[in-house]
Amino acid sequence: MKLTCSKFEQILKSGRLALTAEIGPPKHTSPEGVISNARLLKDCVDAANVTDCQSAVVRMSSMAASLHILQNGLEPIFQVTCRDRNRIAIQSDLLGAYSLGIKNVLCLSGDHQVFGNHPTAKNVYDLDSVQLIQLTRRMRDEKLFFSGEAFKAYEPRFFVGAVANPFADPFEYRVDRLEKKINAGAEFIQTQCIYDMERFYRFMEMCTRRGLHERAYILAGVIPLKNWRAARYIQTKVPGMIVPEDIIRRLKDAEDPKAEGLDICVEQIQYIREQIKGISGFHIMAINWEEAVSGIIRRAGLCRSETPDKEKE
Amino acid sequence: MIIAEQKPLKEVADFIKDCNKVLVAGCGGCVTVCLSGGEKETEILASALRIKRRIEGKPLETVTYTATRQCDPEFIEAMESVVRDVDAVISLACGVGPQYLAERYQDKPVYPALNTKFAGGSRTHGVWEEYCGLCGDCILHRTGGICPVIRCPKSILNGPCGGSQNGKCEIGQEVDCVWQLIHDRLKRLGRLDLLKEIAPLKDWSKSRDGGPRRMTREDVMI
Numbered sequence: 001m002k003l004t005c006s007k008f009e010q011i012l013k014s015g016r017l018a019l020t021a022e023i024g025p026p027k028h029t030s031p032e033g034v035i036s037n038a039r040l041l042k043d044c045v046d047a048a049n050v051t052d053c054q055s056a057v058v059r060m061s062s063m064a065a066s067l068h069i070l071q072n073g074l075e076p077i078f079q080v081t082c083r084d085r086n087r088i089a090i091q092s093d094l095l096g097a098y099s100l101g102i103k104n105v106l107c108l109s110g111d112h113q114v115f116g117n118h119p120t121a122k123n124v125y126d127l128d129s130v131q132l133i134q135l136t137r138r139m140r141d142e143k144l145f146f147s148g149e150a151f152k153a154y155e156p157r158f159f160v161g162a163v164a165n166p167f168a169d170p171f172e173y174r175v176d177r178l179e180k181k182i183n184a185g186a187e188f189i190q191t192q193c194i195y196d197m198e199r200f201y202r203f204m205e206m207c208t209r210r211g212l213h214e215r216a217y218i219l220a221g222v223i224p225l226k227n228w229r230a231a232r233y234i235q236t237k238v239p240g241m242i243v244p245e246d247i248i249r250r251l252k253d254a255e256d257p258k259a260e261g262l263d264i265c266v267e268q269i270q271y272i273r274e275q276i277k278g279i280s281g282f283h284i285m286a287i288n289w290e291e292a293v294s295g296i297i298r299r300a301g302l303c304r305s306e307t308p309d310k311e312k313e
Numbered sequence: 314m315i316i317a318e319q320k321p322l323k324e325v326a327d328f329i330k331d332c333n334k335v336l337v338a339g340c341g342g343c344v345t346v347c348l349s350g351g352e353k354e355t356e357i358l359a360s361a362l363r364i365k366r367r368i369e370g371k372p373l374e375t376v377t378y379t380a381t382r383q384c385d386p387e388f389i390e391a392m393e394s395v396v397r398d399v400d401a402v403i404s405l406a407c408g409v410g411p412q413y414l415a416e417r418y419q420d421k422p423v424y425p426a427l428n429t430k431f432a433g434g435s436r437t438h439g440v441w442e443e444y445c446g447l448c449g450d451c452i453l454h455r456t457g458g459i460c461p462v463i464r465c466p467k468s469i470l471n472g473p474c475g476g477s478q479n480g481k482c483e484i485g486q487e488v489d490c491v492w493q494l495i496h497d498r499l500k501r502l503g504r505l506d507l508l509k510e511i512a513p514l515k516d517w518s519k520s521r522d523g524g525p526r527r528m529t530r531e532d533v534m535i
Contacts, residue, residue: 083467087514109474112466114484123467127514130471134511146514165475170496173473176508180471184511192475239476239483 004140006103006159007075008047012188012217018281019045019302020077020190020219021293024054025065034065037290038072044294044303045284047075047104049190056083056116063097070101077161078102081110086126087135087146094136098156105158106190107132111239129162130184136160137185162186164218166203167196168240175206182216189216190283193223193234196242197271204276213278220272221283224265224292227257262292262299269300314343314434315407316441317350317427319358325403326365328424332373332400337362337426338392338414339379340406347441350405350427352379358405358426383410389417396421431463449519449526455507457498462515464491470512 011018021041026033041048048069052062059065066076078097080090094105109129113121127135127146135146137160143151162181166174178189194200200220207213225231228251235243247264254260265284272279282302286292297303319325329335337359345351359375366373378395380388383406392414396402401422404411408429415423431443446463452470453460462468466484473492476483480493499505517523 109467109469112484125467126517128469128471130511131514163475168475168477169479170493173496180509180511240478
């Protein structure tokens with residue numbers, strides 16, 4: 001298949017374990033934080049997701065923040081949710097983002113606005129994530145707008161990604177839904193953050209049995225925890241998450257909870273690398289703790305110089 | 314049916330604070346069934362307004378009338394004699410009623426006593442739930458007879474999203490994940506294959522997005 005110009009795609013295609021991080025745009029107009037995070041992360045990861053008003057909180061647009069990141073040496077993965085824009089606005093943003101040099105797009109439904117700072121807002125959801133994947137691919141491959149109207153020229157050639165949450169229900173349908181996203185055209189998949197290794201193991205076993213890891217690059221998501229309260233928050237307040245009690249206990253008992261959180265994260269990456277088949281990379285989401293990423297990568301043995309070969313299989 | 318609930322008394326009383334005589338008009342349709350705007354509720358609202366105004370030292374006169382339906386011009390027409398000498402009309406119908414009244418009685422202020430909520434039915438006595446989004450293009454044949462357009466807060470057509478857990482929706486424990494229900498039902502019917510198809514973009518022009526809707530049937534026109 002014809003490559004896009006995404007470096008992130010080239011790394012995945014080369015068989016090297018890919019690393020991505022996450023950058024959350026600010027709740028103001030200064031790009032300084034985004035820029036300093038881009039500089040901090042550019043030498044340790046291959047690309048960074050730029051969230052689209054995550055948790056339905058108003059932030060600098062994902063497109064603008066993606067451009068700041070791109071201009072500072074890090075390839076952005078432009079996140080697009082279906083919550084706030086209809087099919088006209090989304091396509092307009094896809095054209096605009098591509099014109100700015102953004103090459104990767106991640107298609108999501110988006111958290112419901114009830115979680116954010118404008119819970120009385122009207123939501124859009126004109127289309128859903130599966131439809132967005134399919135139509136963004138069709139835009140690229142068949143040069144068609146979502147309506148079916150043809151492009152004259154300069155179609156956006158995005159590398160198209162999606163998310164999968166192995167910890168949501170119904171569990172037995174989660175692999176089906178991932179397959180549906182891959183059938184729709186998702187080329188890379190980033191999972192929700194993983195704490196329940198047993199469940200993730202079963203999930204990936206089903207994926208590899210169906211050969212899904214050969215049809216899309218699956219990146220395992222991890223989030224380092226700063227303390228037990230953060231773990232409890234994710235366990236109880238973030239939709240569709242599972243955090244086992246023993247992780248909370250380890251953080252509670254630790255003398256230095258931050259160090260313990262990093263240890264847990266490194267152990268998780270090592271476990272996934274060694275025990276779980278079908279993983280093409282890691283998505284390290286350390287929002288507001290970006291400085292932790294390089295240490296995690298080094299300790300997990302994922303530094304660029306140490307992972308030259310194909311690790312799949 | 315259309316489910317509606319009464320506005321707080323104070324809000325309704327404020328609408329008519331300058332009136333001396335009002336018509337309180339109930340409706341014999343859906344709002345009678347959902348116990349918010351039938352004959353009984355109309356009498357209770359009229360007497361509550363009178364009591365409030367008497368306490369405030371500015372007595373109010375009320376006339377009550379419950380139309381067979383307020384969504385039918387012939388029943389609105391029949392109200393002419395009671396509308397004539399009041400200062401304003403308070404309608405206990407769904408949002409259709411006040412508009413029909415305003416259209417027919419051009420010089421008369423009309424106020425809504427209800428908030429029209431949704432199309433649905435009763436779950437148990439005293440509990441009503443939304444079932445239909447009135448989207449104009451029914452897809453229940455693909456979803457096991459369970460509507461994701463209105464019962465999923467994101468109207469996802471290829472669900473469930475990543476926020477579904479233990480059968481509940483991410484927006485709250487009191488909301489069932491409708492895609493869990495759809496999945497379970499299709500599984501029972503042996504039709505999980507329906508979920509493998511990518512549901513296409515919805516044609517929202519058949520919903521409110523296409524502008525106010527009108528249905529015409531020449532076969533029943535006179």
